[in-house]
Amino acid sequence: MRSPTSASALRRRGALPVLLLVVCATGGCGARPGGTLSAAAEVSATGVPFSYAASASATTTTTTPTPATSTLQVSDVVDGRTITGPDGKQVQIAGLAAPGGCWAQAATDFTRTTLGGKTVKYLPTVGLAATVLLPDGSDFAVEAVRRGMGRVEPGSSTALRSAQSAAQQSKAGLWGAPCEGKDSLESQSDSPYENCAEAKAAGAAPLYAGRAGYDRSLDPDGDGIACER
Known part of the structure; x- marks a missing residue:
């Protein structure tokens, strides 16, 4: 016990x-x-x-979707910044301002020569606007502005603004004669020539807007160059 x-x-x-x-x-x-x-x-x-559990739950992986690149066969060029496909679909080239009267025809001709009849890639931005890519992958708008065949819209990218600065310094395209960076030119009323035949006989043709001898009445297409033909 x-x-x-x-x-x-x-x-x-x-x-x-x-x-x-x-x-x-x-x-x-x-x-x-x-x-x-x-x-x-x-x-x-x-x-x-x-x-560890708190860290793992707080860590999330997020991915930003990349906009899809589309293709367009350019069947027509409306103006320097607007192209059209076979089905009538229009694409407005992002970053380019509406062409001014003085240089509109030159811009249209450049766009038609560069993009007309070609199949291009474009990246939609807002509305009808899209970044149009050249075959080498470069931005068509940057190339057009660099050559003075376009003016940038406010708030455009650094690449476009730099291209425009370079064009201004070199007096390329619209930054040179006859536009000198202006969208439109006033007609001169002191032309010494009654018609283009007289200007050509004097050896003065063609006549450029902003220079002596030019008159809007001698420039029916309004491209800033009178008596060029």
Whole structure:
């Protein structure tokens, strides 16, 4: 028969595990200073440490969809910045301003020569506007502006603005005579020539807008060059 002292000791040892469970349940087991759980306790229900689980859930992979590139066989050129496909679909070349009267014909001719009859790739932007790509992948609008065959729209890209600055400095296209960067020119009324035959007989033809001898009445197509034929 066990002694009373032995029975009491066993009861105390049997109560110890219960006491430890109560203490752990109230946060006193394995706690760090400041009330945070120890590294061993920082485990989610799935067995993954909470710090890692939070990081994994917060990290998401986002992708920005790339606009699809389409193709267009250019069957007609409306003006320097507008092309048309066989089905009548029009594409307005993004970044180019509406052509001015003084240089509109030159811009149209350049676009027709460069894109007419060719199949081009284009990247839609807003509405009918699209970035039209040349066969080498370069932007047609940048090339047109660089040659002075187009003027950039406000808020255009850095590439377009740089191309326009270069054209202005070199007096290319619309930045040279007769337009000198203007969209339209006023007619001169002091022309010494009554008609083109007289101007040609004097060896002065062709006559350029902004220069002596030019008169709008001698320039029926309004391209800034009178008596050119």
